[in-house]
Amino acid sequence: GVKINAVNITIDAGSSISADGKGYDHTGPGSSSSDAGASYGGLGERGALPTSTYGSAKEPISLGSGGYGYFRGGGAIRLVVSDTFTNNGKISANGDETSSGGSIYVTAKNITGNGNFLADGGHLHVGDIFFGSGGGGRIAIYYHNSSFTGTTEAKGGCGSYDGNTPTCAKDGTVGIFDETKNDLYLNNSWKFIQADAPFNFNNIYISNGAKVTSENGVSIVATNNLLLDKNSTFSLAENQILNIPTITIDGGSTLTLSGSETITANTLIVNGTNSMVTIPSLKTLSLNIPNITIGAGAFISADSKGYGTGVGPGSPTTVYDPNNPGQYYAGASYGGKGGGSAKAIYGSKFAPVDFGSGGNGSYVHGGGGVIRMIATGNFINNGTVSADGDSTSSGGSIYITANVLDGTGVFRANSGGPYCPFSCHFPGGGGRIAIYYKTYLFTGMAVSSGWNGYSETRGQDGTVYIASQSAPLPSSAKQITSFYINGLNPNVFGVINESNHTIALSVPFDTGVSSLNSIALVSADASIIPASNTGQNFSSPATYTVTAEDGSAQDYVVTVTVTPDPNPPADTTQPVLVSAKVTSVNMIEVTFSKDINGTTVNTTGSEFAVAGYTVSSAHKLTGGIIILTLSANIGAGETPSITFTSTNFKDLAGNQAVSPATVIATNNI
Numbered sequence: 001g002v003k004i005n006a007v008n009i010t011i012d013a014g015s016s017i018s019a020d021g022k023g024y025d026h027t028g029p030g031s032s033s034s035d036a037g038a039s040y041g042g043l044g045e046r047g048a049l050p051t052s053t054y055g056s057a058k059e060p061i062s063l064g065s066g067g068y069g070y071f072r073g074g075g076a077i078r079l080v081v082s083d084t085f086t087n088n089g090k091i092s093a094n095g096d097e098t099s100s101g102g103s104i105y106v107t108a109k110n111i112t113g114n115g116n117f118l119a120d121g122g123h124l125h126v127g128d129i130f131f132g133s134g135g136g137g138r139i140a141i142y143y144h145n146s147s148f149t150g151t152t153e154a155k156g157g158c159g160s161y162d163g164n165t166p167t168c169a170k171d172g173t174v175g176i177f178d179e180t181k182n183d184l185y186l187n188n189s190w191k192f193i194q195a196d197a198p199f200n201f202n203n204i205y206i207s208n209g210a211k212v213t214s215e216n217g218v219s220i221v222a223t224n225n226l227l228l229d230k231n232s233t234f235s236l237a238e239n240q241i242l243n244i245p246t247i248t249i250d251g252g253s254t255l256t257l258s259g260s261e262t263i264t265a266n267t268l269i270v271n272g273t274n275s276m277v278t279i280p281s282l283k284t285l286s287l288n289i290p291n292i293t294i295g296a297g298a299f300i301s302a303d304s305k306g307y308g309t310g311v312g313p314g315s316p317t318t319v320y321d322p323n324n325p326g327q328y329y330a331g332a333s334y335g336g337k338g339g340g341s342a343k344a345i346y347g348s349k350f351a352p353v354d355f356g357s358g359g360n361g362s363y364v365h366g367g368g369g370v371i372r373m374i375a376t377g378n379f380i381n382n383g384t385v386s387a388d389g390d391s392t393s394s395g396g397s398i399y400i401t402a403n404v405l406d407g408t409g410v411f412r413a414n415s416g417g418p419y420c421p422f423s424c425h426f427p428g429g430g431g432r433i434a435i436y437y438k439t440y441l442f443t444g445m446a447v448s449s450g451w452n453g454y455s456e457t458r459g460q461d462g463t464v465y466i467a468s469q470s471a472p473l474p475s476s477a478k479q480i481t482s483f484y485i486n487g488l489n490p491n492v493f494g495v496i497n498e499s500n501h502t503i504a505l506s507v508p509f510d511t512g513v514s515s516l517n518s519i520a521l522v523s524a525d526a527s528i529i530p531a532s533n534t535g536q537n538f539s540s541p542a543t544y545t546v547t548a549e550d551g552s553a554q555d556y557v558v559t560v561t562v563t564p565d566p567n568p569p570a571d572t573t574q575p576v577l578v579s580a581k582v583t584s585v586n587m588i589e590v591t592f593s594k595d596i597n598g599t600t601v602n603t604t605g606s607e608f609a610v611a612g613y614t615v616s617s618a619h620k621l622t623g624g625i626i627i628l629t630l631s632a633n634i635g636a637g638e639t640p641s642i643t644f645t646s647t648n649f650k651d652l653a654g655n656q657a658v659s660p661a662t663v664i665a666t667n668n669i
Contacts, residue, residue, distance in 0.1 A: 001063060001076025001103065009081050011089035011115060019075025019093040023102045028065025028073055029054050030100050030135070037121065037132035038065035038073055040100035041172025042156045042189065045124070046132025053135070057173040058196040060103035060138030067098025067122065068131035074102025074119055081108035087115035087150060093137055095122040101137025101154050101172055111143045117152040121169050124159030133157030136172025136189070144180045152176065153188055171211065182223075186210045186232075192218045204244070206232045206253075214240055228253040236261045247289075249275045249298075259283025266290050270383065273297035279369060281305045282355060288374040294383035294409060302387040305355075305369025306396045312357025312367055313346045314338065314394055314429070331415070331426035332357035332367060334394035335462025336450050339418070339426030342459070349463040349551035350474050352397035352432035359392025359428050361419035368396025368413055368431050375400075381407035381444060387431055391416040395431025395448050395462055401469070406441040413448040415459045427451030430462025436469045463551070477523035478548035480556050486517045486533060494558065503544075503558045509565045513538040516560065525549035571653040575624065580642045580665040585633040588665055590642055592624035594651045601626060607646040612638075639667050 002019065011017065024031065030039035030051050037044030039051050040062065055062035064073025074093035079085065085108040093102030101119035119137030124130060136154035156169030171189035178185065183203045190206075192199060192214040202223045206212050210232040214220075219241040226244045228234050230251040236242070240261040247265050249255050252274040259279055268289045270277055275298040279285040285302045294300060310318035314333030321328065331338025333345050334356045347354035356367025368387035373379070379402035387396030395413035413431030418424045430448035446466060450459030483494040483503050488511065494503040507513065515535035522528050528546050536542055538560035547553045575594040583589045588610065598620040601607075605618035605628055614631040621627060634640065643662045650656050 003078040005080045010086040013088045015089040021072045021096040022075030023063035023073030025066040030065030037098045037134040038067045038100040039135040040064045041138040042135030042170030044135045045169035064095045064100040064102035071096035071099045073099040076103040079106045084110040087113040090116045092118040094120045095134045097122045097125045098131045100134040104139045106141045111146045111148045114150045119154040121157035123157045133169040135169045139174045142177040269293045270298040271295035284370040286372045290377035292375045293380045296382045298383035300385045302369025304365040304390040306367030307358045308366045309358045314357035331428040331459045332359040332394040333429045335432035336429030336460030338429045339459045356389045356394040356396035361425045365390040367393040370397045372399045375402045378404045381409035384410045386412040388414045389416040389428045391419040392425045394428040398433045400435040404439040405437040409444045411446040417451040427459040429459040432463045434465045474550035476550045478546040478554045482521040501556045506561045574655045575651045575657040577644045577661040580663045582667040586630045588628045600650045609643045611641045
């Protein structure tokens, strides 16, 4: 690259300082061995994976990387101006075809003019084989005073594979640093890189459609403000740290949280039409900021950020069963049941933190996500806080704790409607909203509705709970503390196993169990189904559901056993020889109708005669089975007859076996 030190530099209109195509050839650190465009500040483009970005965004001095063939990346320009830098022309470090842009790094006391700073990637190469466009380069400009009104960009290269649809590589990074005020201006694209740390400013201004990202774990500090404005985006990374007193999202811009960030701030303002704070799917949008203001037309949204299609505790089955199609076409449940043969609701009415479940159907993005916000000062909602579900899916969770709740906006966790490509999938059920306050000035709406179409197809509404923080929280206790059968003499009390949530009872012999009145004592403010003192069939284990005051529930399985007859009638039934089978070449298994007392079996097998063979021994097994061992092998497929003769061959009750008796053995050997 080139470095120029000067007191003053002037670039007139039509003039330039150029390092276009002066970077690496195809062996650069961002070059690809495949057909992808080269990378530097931004990733190159093409179906095969490009290499990763490299170099510094704050102090860019690296060369851009070359793409296909003989093309080269942009070079590197370093300008140090102790007084005034006037640019009415062009400073450029653009890449050739398929190559990445290079570096422009300027430090000046004063910057003025209306020219251009360019570190763009090259366009795609069109030939017998396509080679992707190059990624943008890197630009960093530092000044003490600026009246510059020109253009600064590090765009990814573009092109078209079909002659109509443009396809572009990723933009590089552009940072403008006001050293007098210690302010950072991001008006293009930017990535906070861990190697560039620390990031300590007075103010950070992200504007003009800028797209800002970060590496994981980067800490960003601003003494005063972060302003995200004019259709810009800032996507936080995992374990990101923001320590900024006032964060403002305005002008249709979007702040995307990662779900694992740590934000230390005093004030969050989301203002302007379509300005938004949002979150990726299956991550909780959590904000603990003293003062939160949402302006008219602005959003804090976790819409469709819950469980995906056909996933979640309230989702329908994803496999179509023609014998039971209702389970497939049902809507998803959460705070309210979905339409059709939907699953049961789940989660807490008073502290909702569950994701909404996804319904079935193509183009269904999932249930509503989870929003948890704590504002120890003022929470003013004149816009929309929403965790809506997509089509056929259930709404999600909104859980707010505020000191002063004010505004005229909406809190919403509605379900999605039906999806009807051919046969209709039912709509989902509503989500859950809980709002706790100390001072309530809010005049807007809080809704968690099921889809309000035709009554026979709509999903059920979810829950909305709004209460003062001073009000006692509903109890979550849901135990069965005592369970007994009423009407017996004496009453029979169950043994409760709280770990397994089971209850076992033994009732006297000859007690009918098809309709017993049970009495269940449960935790204070809880309820139980089936209700106490109503007839219950205990022919098989019965399930009792205890629901706590806060809406949570616990099932108990109750099993009633009838004790055996204390005076059973005498067993006078004689054992009968019922079958025989050849089990190996010299063994036959004979079976009696009852178990035999082993002491009555002669081990020589003299009680049995096998036609054509001699029995050498016999031994007893359980279940009335006797194994006979023969002195010679049985021929293949032979089915000899076995005759039993004995007057001292008895069952366990002392009953003599029926004698004589003959059976024909089966032989599958």
